[in-house]
Amino acid sequence: MKPEYSIFILEDDPTIQFNLLSLLQKSGHHIAGISSNGNDALQQISECNPQLIFVDIGLPDMSGINIIKELLKVKPYPIVVIVSDDRLNGVMEASEAGALAYIVNPFDMAQIERALIVASVHFQNQMKMMDLNRKLMESVDQCNIAVSQLSDGEQMFRTLAENTQDIIMRHDRNGKCLYANPAFERVTGIAPSKVIGTRFFSFIDDPDKQCYSEATLQKIIDKGTSTHFEISFDNSGKVFDWWMVPELDSNNSTHSVISTIRDTSELRDARERLYQLEKMQAIGQLAGGIAHDFNNKLGAILGYADILLDTLADDDRRKKYVDAIIKAAQFASDLTTQLLAYARKGKAKNILLDMHQIIDELVRFLSSSFDRKTVLVKKLGAESPFIFGDPLLLKNAFLNVALNANDAMPDGGTLTFETDQVTLTEDFHMFDSSTLSPGSYLKVRITDTGAGITDDDIERIFEPFFTTKEIGKGTGLGLPAVYGIVRSHAGHIDVKSEQGKGAIFEIYFPSAASEDLFRQKEITIGELNGLPTILVVDDNELIREMAAEMLNNLKYNVIVCRSGYEAVKLYGIHHAKIDLILIDIIMPGIDGYETYTQMKNINPWIKAFFISGYSISEKTTKFLAEGVLGIIQKPFRISEIKNALEITLHTNQNVSNPAEV
Numbered sequence: 001m002k003p004e005y006s007i008f009i010l011e012d013d014p015t016i017q018f019n020l021l022s023l024l025q026k027s028g029h030h031i032a033g034i035s036s037n038g039n040d041a042l043q044q045i046s047e048c049n050p051q052l053i054f055v056d057i058g059l060p061d062m063s064g065i066n067i068i069k070e071l072l073k074v075k076p077y078p079i080v081v082i083v084s085d086d087r088l089n090g091v092m093e094a095s096e097a098g099a100l101a102y103i104v105n106p107f108d109m110a111q112i113e114r115a116l117i118v119a120s121v122h123f124q125n126q127m128k129m130m131d132l133n134r135k136l137m138e139s140v141d142q143c144n145i146a147v148s149q150l151s152d153g154e155q156m157f158r159t160l161a162e163n164t165q166d167i168i169m170r171h172d173r174n175g176k177c178l179y180a181n182p183a184f185e186r187v188t189g190i191a192p193s194k195v196i197g198t199r200f201f202s203f204i205d206d207p208d209k210q211c212y213s214e215a216t217l218q219k220i221i222d223k224g225t226s227t228h229f230e231i232s233f234d235n236s237g238k239v240f241d242w243w244m245v246p247e248l249d250s251n252n253s254t255h256s257v258i259s260t261i262r263d264t265s266e267l268r269d270a271r272e273r274l275y276q277l278e279k280m281q282a283i284g285q286l287a288g289g290i291a292h293d294f295n296n297k298l299g300a301i302l303g304y305a306d307i308l309l310d311t312l313a314d315d316d317r318r319k320k321y322v323d324a325i326i327k328a329a330q331f332a333s334d335l336t337t338q339l340l341a342y343a344r345k346g347k348a349k350n351i352l353l354d355m356h357q358i359i360d361e362l363v364r365f366l367s368s369s370f371d372r373k374t375v376l377v378k379k380l381g382a383e384s385p386f387i388f389g390d391p392l393l394l395k396n397a398f399l400n401v402a403l404n405a406n407d408a409m410p411d412g413g414t415l416t417f418e419t420d421q422v423t424l425t426e427d428f429h430m431f432d433s434s435t436l437s438p439g440s441y442l443k444v445r446i447t448d449t450g451a452g453i454t455d456d457d458i459e460r461i462f463e464p465f466f467t468t469k470e471i472g473k474g475t476g477l478g479l480p481a482v483y484g485i486v487r488s489h490a491g492h493i494d495v496k497s498e499q500g501k502g503a504i505f506e507i508y509f510p511s512a513a514s515e516d517l518f519r520q521k522e523i524t525i526g527e528l529n530g531l532p533t534i535l536v537v538d539d540n541e542l543i544r545e546m547a548a549e550m551l552n553n554l555k556y557n558v559i560v561c562r563s564g565y566e567a568v569k570l571y572g573i574h575h576a577k578i579d580l581i582l583i584d585i586i587m588p589g590i591d592g593y594e595t596y597t598q599m600k601n602i603n604p605w606i607k608a609f610f611i612s613g614y615s616i617s618e619k620t621t622k623f624l625a626e627g628v629l630g631i632i633q634k635p636f637r638i639s640e641i642k643n644a645l646e647i648t649l650h651t652n653q654n655v656s657n658p659a660e661v
Contacts, residue, residue: 373412408450
C-alpha cells in the first residue's frame with residue numbers, strides 16, 4: 001500500500017496548479033494548502049505544517065530558490081520543485097538549495113509518484129543522518145562532560161591529597177611507590193620524588209617494622225581487604241595510624257594499594273590527659289574521705305591533749321610529752337587541711353577579689369623571706385584582674401608554687417609572676433574540653449629558672465604524697481593542694497618544663513563578669529552619707545591607699561579604682577553620685593587621658609584632677625584647656641589635696657595655676 005502525504009502546492013500557473021491538484025487527490029493524497037504567492041505560502045505552511053511541498057521554481061513575486069532556503073531554515077521539509085522543459089538548468093540550483101526531487105511540466109501521475117518516492121527516500125535518509133549526528137553530538141557532549149568530571153575529580157583529589165596533613169601513598173603489588181603526597185616530606189623529611197619508584201618501606205629505619213609492613217601489604221594483596229595498625233618511624237615518640245586499602249580490578253584482584261598515615265600523637269596525648277584527670281579525681285575523692293575522717297580523730301586527740309595539759313603543773317616533766325603530742329597532731333592537721341584542699345572539700349570563701357593585689361602582697365612577703373639570690377619579678381598585664389575566690393586559699397596556692405620554685409634554685413635565680421587576659425573559644429584545644437569552657441579568663445603565669453622537672457615527674461606532680469625531695473623535707477601535698485585549690489575556683493593549672501630550663505606554671509581563672517566588678521562598690525556607694533564623694537583612679541596601690549587615707553581624714557567619701565577600665569565602668573553607672581575624680585595619667589591599659597575622655601562622654605560636666613609625677617606636657621596642657629581642673633603633682637601633701645578640693649567643690653572654680661597645685 002502506497003503512502004499518503006499531506007501536501008502543499010506553491011504554483012502561480014492556474015493550469016499547472018489544477019492538473020497537479022487533480023492528480024494528487026486522485027492518488028489519495030491530502031492537500032494541506034495551495035498558494036500562487038511566495039510570501040503567502042510561507043505564512044500558510046507555518047500554520048498547516050505539511051509533510052511535503054511542491055514549489056514552482058519560477059514565481060513572479062519571489063524566487064523559488066529563495067523560498068526553498070527560507071522554508072528549510074524553519075524545518076527540514078521534503079521539497080519537490082516544478083520546472084518546465086526550458087528551465088531544466090534550474091534543477092541543479094534547486095538541489096543545492098535543498099530540494100530532494102523535481103517534476104517537469106507537462107507531467108503525469110507516474111512522474112509525480114517517482115518524485116514522491118525519491119523525495120521520501122532522500123528525506124528519510126536525511127532524518128536518519130540528522131538523528132545519527134544528533135546522537136553523535138550527544139555522545140561527544142557526554143564524553144566531554146565525563147572528561148571534565150574526571151578532570152575535576154582528579155583535581156579535587158589532588159588538592160585534597162596535597163593539602164591534607166595525613167600522608168597519602170599509592171603502591172603496586174610489589175610494594176613499589178607510585179605516588180606520595182607533600183605530607184610525606186613534612187613527616188619523614190624525605191621528598192616524595194625520592195621514594196616514587198622505590199620500595200616504599202625503605203623510609204622505615206627499623207628492619208622489624210619494615211618486615212611487618214611488607215607482610216601486612218602482602219596480606220592485603222592476597223585477601224583484598226583493608227587493615228590498619230599503629231607504627232612509629234623513629235625515636236621521636238610520635239605514633240602514626242596506618243590504613244591500607246586495596247584497589248581492585250574487574251576480577252576483584254588487588255592491583256594496587258592506597259595508604260593513609262595519620263599522626264595520632266596529639267589524640268593519644270589528649271586521651272592520656274583525660275586518663276590523668278579521671279585518676280586525679282578518683283584520688284581526690286579518696287583523699288577527701290580519708291582526710292575528713294582523720295580530722296575527726298585529730299580533733300579528739302588535740303582536745304584531750306589540751307585538757308590533759310591544763311591538769312599538769314608547769315614543772316611536771318610529763319608536760320613536754322603532751323606538748324609533743326599537740327605539736328604532732330597540729331602537723332597532722334596541717335596535712336589533712338592540704339588533703340582537703342586537694343580534694344576541694346575545704347572551707348572556702350567566694351568573694352570578688354583583685355589578683356594583682358594578692359600577687360603584690362605575696363611578693364612583698366617573699367621578698368622578706370627568700371634569699372637575696374632569688375630575684376622576684378612582676379609583670380602584671382591583665383586589664384581586669386578580678387575573679388571570685390578565696391584570697392587565703394589562693395595566697396597559699398601561689399606560695400606553694402613559689403616555695404617549690406625557690407627550692408629548685410639553690411644557687412639563686414629569677415621567679416616571675418605574670419598576669420594576662422585571655423579569651424578561650426570553642427576551638428581552643430590546649431586542654432581537655434571538660435576542664436575549661438569558652439569565655440574570658442585571667443591567666444597567672446609563674447616562671448622560675450631552676451633545674452626543671454622531668455617528663456615522668458610532670459605526669460605525677462599533682463598526685464598526693466608524690467615528692468622528689470629528700471625524706472623529711474617534703475610531704476608531697478603542696479602541689480596537690482595547689483591543684484585542688486585551682487580546680488575549686490573553676491580553673492585549670494598546666495605545667496611546662498625541661499630539665500635545666502626551669503618550670504612554668506600557667507593557671508587559668510574565670511574572669512569576673514563586668515557587672516560583678518562593681519557589686520561591692522555599689523554597696524559602698526549606696527551607704528554614702530551627704531558628704532562629697534571623691535573617686536581616686538591610680539594603678540599604684542600605695543598611692544591609692546595614701547590618697548584614700550588623706551581624703552577620709554578630710555571627711556570625704558572615697559571610692560578607689562586601680563585602672564581606667566574599672567573607673568569608666570563604675571562612672572558610667574554612678575556618675576551622679578560622684579562629685580570629683582582624681583586620675584593618674586600614666587596607667588597600663590587605658591591611660592588617664594583616655595579615662596577622662598570616656599568619662600566626659602558619659603558626663604560633660606565632669607570635675608576631675610590629673611595626678612602625675614612628671615612635668616606638664618603639651619598633651620596635658622591641651623586637656624587642661626578642655627576642662628581638666630588642674631594637675632596634682634606627686635608626691636603631694638594633705639594640705640595640697642585639701643586646698644585644691646575646697647576651692648573646686650565649694651566655689652565651683654578651676655584652680656588658677658594648675659602646675660603648682
